[in-house]
Amino acid sequence: MDEPPRANGALIAEERRALEALVGADLVRRALDARVPPEVREAYETLTAISRIPTDYVEQVYYAVAEEAGLDPLEMHHDVVRAGVERALKTVWRVLLRFTSDAAIVRRAPLFFNRGLSKGTLEAQMLGPGEAEIRLTGWPGVPRMQVNGIEAGIQTVLECSGRQDVQVSHDRTLDGCRIVARWRA
Numbered sequence: 775m776d777e778p779p780r781a782n783g784a785l786i787a788e789e790r791r792a793l794e795a796l797v798g799a800d801l802v803r804r805a806l807d808a809r810v811p812p813e814v815r816e817a818y819e820t821l822t823a824i825s826r827i828p829t830d831y832v833e834q835v836y837y838a839v840a841e842e843a844g845l846d847p848l849e850m851h852h853d854v855v856r857a858g859v860e861r862a863l864k865t866v867w868r869v870l871l872r873f874t875s876d877a878a879i880v881r882r883a884p885l886f887f888n889r890g891l892s893k894g895t896l897e898a899q900m901l902g903p904g905e906a907e908i909r910l911t912g913w914p915g916v917p918r919m920q921v922n923g924i925e926a927g928i929q930t931v932l933e934c935s936g937r938q939d940v941q942v943s944h945d946r947t948l949d950g951c952r953i954v955a956r957w958r959a
Contacts, residue, residue: 777892778829778830779829779830779891779893779913779920780828780891780892780893781826781827781832781890781891782826782889782890783821783822783823783824783825784823784824785858785889785890786818786821786825786832787821787822787823788858788861788862789854789855790802790818791858792857792861793850795857796850796853796857797839797842797845797850801839801842802839804842805835805838805841805842805843806818806819806835806838808842809838809841809842810835811834814831817831818831818835826892829891829893829917829920830917833917833919833920836850836851836919847919848918848919848922851919851922851923851926852922855922855923855926855927855930856926856929856930859926859927859934860930860934863930863931863934876903876904876937876959877900879931879935880898880900880906880955883896883898883906883908883928883931884896884897886927886931887910887924887927891920893912893913894910894912894913894950895910895911895912896908896909896910897909903959904937904957904958904959905955905957906954907952907953908924908928908952908953908955909947909950909952910924910950910951910952911947911949911950913949914948914949916950916951921944921951924953925942925944925953928955929942929955932955932957936959937957937958937959938957938958938959939957939958940955940957941957942954942955942956
């Protein structure tokens with residue numbers, strides 16, 4: 775049997791801090807207590823930096839918190855991923871990104887993905903000035919929330935690196951999805 779897709783514990787712990795900052799720790803606690811199965815709650819509450827938690831558990835938590843907060847789950851998830859990426863780039867990296875070429879930034883996209891998720895392969899390439907294609911393969915039927923997180927991460931890195939009017943969209947493929955990012959330098 776195929777191993778279920780898993781997310782990096784350090785990444786999800788960082789997302790939880792951002793989620794609690796967005797909606798409040800009490801609301802997250804209420805949602806966990808009232809809206810997710812005990813095994814999901816336990817895995818989420820006990821994860822460590824070296825844990826790998828099933829992505830469907832994380833998605834259940836996001837949907838539960840969004841319902842408890844009365845928010846759109848994908849918009850909330852996008853905001854949480856954005857906050858986490860921005861926090862990670864608040865160091866000297868943000869300054870360095872401004873002097874990094876578009877092609878170099880795009881080439882590095884798969885490195886971040888591979889650290890965060892256990893399923894699928896990300897490949898990225900420039901299509902032309904201000905346009906990149908990112909392909910996720912090896913994950914047929916990838917959940918919308920996972921695509922949403924990849925899109926949010928790509929958009930945030932590009933914006934933090936000084937690119938303007940960043941637009942990110944996706945199309946599903948038989949083996950995953952194709953994401954296109956467009957921006958003005």
